[in-house]
Amino acid sequence: MKIVKVLGSGCSKCEKVAQSISAIAAEKKIEIELIKETSPEAMMSYGVMRTPAVVVDEQLVHSGSIPHREDIEGWLQ
Amino acid sequence: MLEIFTRLADWLVFDLAGLSAQSKWGDALHFFVEDVSKIFALLLLMIYIIALLRASLNVERVRDYLARKHTGLGLLLGSAFGAITPFCSCSSIPVFLGFTSAGIPVGITMAFLLTSPLINEVAVLLLMSLLGWKFTLLYIVTGMAVGIAGGLVLHLLKAERWLQPFAARAYSQAQQAGHTGTASTGSMTLKERHEFAKEEMTDIFSRVWKWVILGVGLGAGLHGFVPDQWVSDTLGQGEWWSVPAAVLAGIPLYSNATGVIPVMESLITKGLPVGTTLAFCMSTVAASFPEFILLKQVMKIRLLALIFFMLLVAFTLVGWVLNALTPYL
Numbered sequence: 358m359k360i361v362k363v364l365g366s367g368c369s370k371c372e373k374v375a376q377s378i379s380a381i382a383a384e385k386k387i388e389i390e391l392i393k394e395t396s397p398e399a400m401m402s403y404g405v406m407r408t409p410a411v412v413v414d415e416q417l418v419h420s421g422s423i424p425h426r427e428d429i430e431g432w433l434q
Numbered sequence: 435m436l437e438i439f440t441r442l443a444d445w446l447v448f449d450l451a452g453l454s455a456q457s458k459w460g461d462a463l464h465f466f467v468e469d470v471s472k473i474f475a476l477l478l479l480m481i482y483i484i485a486l487l488r489a490s491l492n493v494e495r496v497r498d499y500l501a502r503k504h505t506g507l508g509l510l511l512g513s514a515f516g517a518i519t520p521f522c523s524c525s526s527i528p529v530f531l532g533f534t535s536a537g538i539p540v541g542i543t544m545a546f547l548l549t550s551p552l553i554n555e556v557a558v559l560l561l562m563s564l565l566g567w568k569f570t571l572l573y574i575v576t577g578m579a580v581g582i583a584g585g586l587v588l589h590l591l592k593a594e595r596w597l598q599p600f601a602a603r604a605y606s607q608a609q610q611a612g613h614t615g616t617a618s619t620g621s622m623t624l625k626e627r628h629e630f631a632k633e634e635m636t637d638i639f640s641r642v643w644k645w646v647i648l649g650v651g652l653g654a655g656l657h658g659f660v661p662d663q664w665v666s667d668t669l670g671q672g673e674w675w676s677v678p679a680a681v682l683a684g685i686p687l688y689s690n691a692t693g694v695i696p697v698m699e700s701l702i703t704k705g706l707p708v709g710t711t712l713a714f715c716m717s718t719v720a721a722s723f724p725e726f727i728l729l730k731q732v733m734k735i736r737l738l739a740l741i742f743f744m745l746l747v748a749f750t751l752v753g754w755v756l757n758a759l760t761p762y763l
Contacts, residue, residue: 366527366728397527397731398600406493406532407525421492421525422633 359433360415362392364400365408374409374423378433381426387433436472436563443468462658469564469650469696474643476559481638484555485631490622493519493529496546501536505589508542513581516549517574526550526725530732534601537608541589544741549581551720556642557691564699569708576712576756580720580748587744596737645693653696660704677753680710681746684717694718708760713753721745 361378365371375393382389394400394412403412407421413432443464447453453460496515500508526547533543553574561570594605622630694715701711726738733741 397531400528401531401535401600401604404532404535406497406528408528422637 358388358390359413360390360392361432362394362399362412364394364403364405364410364412366397367393367395368408370423371409374411377423377426378411378429381429382433385430385433389433439468439472439475442471458658462654465657465700466650466654469653469699470646472563473560473646473650473696476563477556477639477642477646478635480555480559482631482635485634486627488518489627489630491519493525493532497533497536497538500533500538500542500546503542505539505542508539509545509582509585509589512538512542512545512585513549513578516546516581517553517578518555519546519550527728527732530729531601531604534597534732535604535608537605537611539589540593540597540605541585541587543585544588544593545581545585548584548720548741548745549578551690552577552580552716554691556638557695560692560695564695565702569702572708572756573712576752577716580716580745580752583748584741584744588741591740593737593740596734596740598732598734601732642690642692645690646696649689649693649696653700656697656700656704664704674754676707677710677713677757678746678750680714680753681717681721681749684714684749685721685723685746687718689718691715691719707757709753709756709758712756713749716752717746717749721749 361382363371363375363378365374371393375391378389379391382391400408400410403410403417405417405420409423410420411418411424411432418432419428446467447460447464448455451463453463455461455464496519500512500515503511530543530547533546534540558570558574561573594602597605698711698715701714702708721742726742729738
């Protein structure tokens with residue numbers, strides 16, 4: 358099972374990213390564990406400077422905007 | 435070229451709605467229609483063009499670049515990059531930590547973060563179209579001066595000692611290890627630039643359009659309903675206390691540059707001294723409690739209070755100096 362973290366300070370964009378990831382996962386019947394990470398320390402440890410950012414299995418895959426649907430599907434495969 | 439917006443407003447307000455140019459409502463509505471249509475058109479066009487040009491500039495590259503600079507140059511460049519690099523205020527904490535953990539001194543980081551909300555392409559664009567290039571230049575110089583001076587003071591005070599422990603640790607580790615650039619430096623194709631610019635345009639526009647309406651609405655109200663003499667008679671006499679009073683009044687008012695500039699236009703045309711107006715507006719944009727409270731996660735309260743106080747002093751000085759210089763401008 359993939360562990361997906363959404364990094365962000367809880368702004369509306371980060372919320373949107375988390376929602377669309379869980380929606381796409383549910384649609385594709387892929388089981389994931391979704392974690393919303395808001396602590397500044399965590400963002401620093403992944404080297405993230407622009408939020409929202411997405412980490413899949415400890416790999417930073419995206420940062421700075423709402424990702425496209427195709428990207429999300431790619432990460433979940 | 436910009437007269438088409440005046441004519442559009444003439445047609446809509448005077449011809450179509452049948453309001454008189456002499457009535458208060460006609461005057462205020464004309465101001466509103468003209469400014470909103472002008473600002474929206476310019477915003478959409480210019481954000482796209484600017485985004486196309488700076489598509490490959492991002493905070494990661496700025497960080498890698500600043501990490502290799504000496505303090506004096508670093509402060510100047512930090513402030514300059516703060517003015518031109520796009521980033522949303524909700525990212526100020528990760529940006530602060532990213533810079534700090536790359537070993538960039540707090541002074542330079544703050545020069546970047548203080549200048550950033552004051553100067554951006556939207557603000558410059560609005561100033562140019564509403565108040566002319568002279569005032570725009572004055573605004574840019576003042577905004578950068580505040581950022582650089584603030585950064586310098588923090589640097590001299592060695593503000594690193596007032597960081598939260600985890601941030602201070604990251605900073606001293608980076609100081610020892612040295613920062614190696616991690617940002618990708620790949621060049622972008624024209625198609626990628628176009629995609630970026632298109633997204634940037636919709637993103638920024640969807641964020642600022644309500645501020646434009648609100649700001650222009652307030653400005654139009656001032657324009658149409660506050661008598662011309664009132665502002666210059668009560669606030670335009672240049673008493674020394676009017677500037678600090680304007681700065682204090684700006685603290686509880688929280689707006690971004692987009693919302694406050696149309697109000698600024700109205701205040702200036704009503705005869706409020708330029709220095710007082712700028713001091714008020716900069717205080718509204720940069721000295722906001724909500725954002726300062728957020729920074730508490732990375733700084734000790736002492737440093738926060740210091741920066742806040744420093745900003746108020748800086749804006750007051752800006753106001754006094756500009757008011758004194760106005761006769762010579």
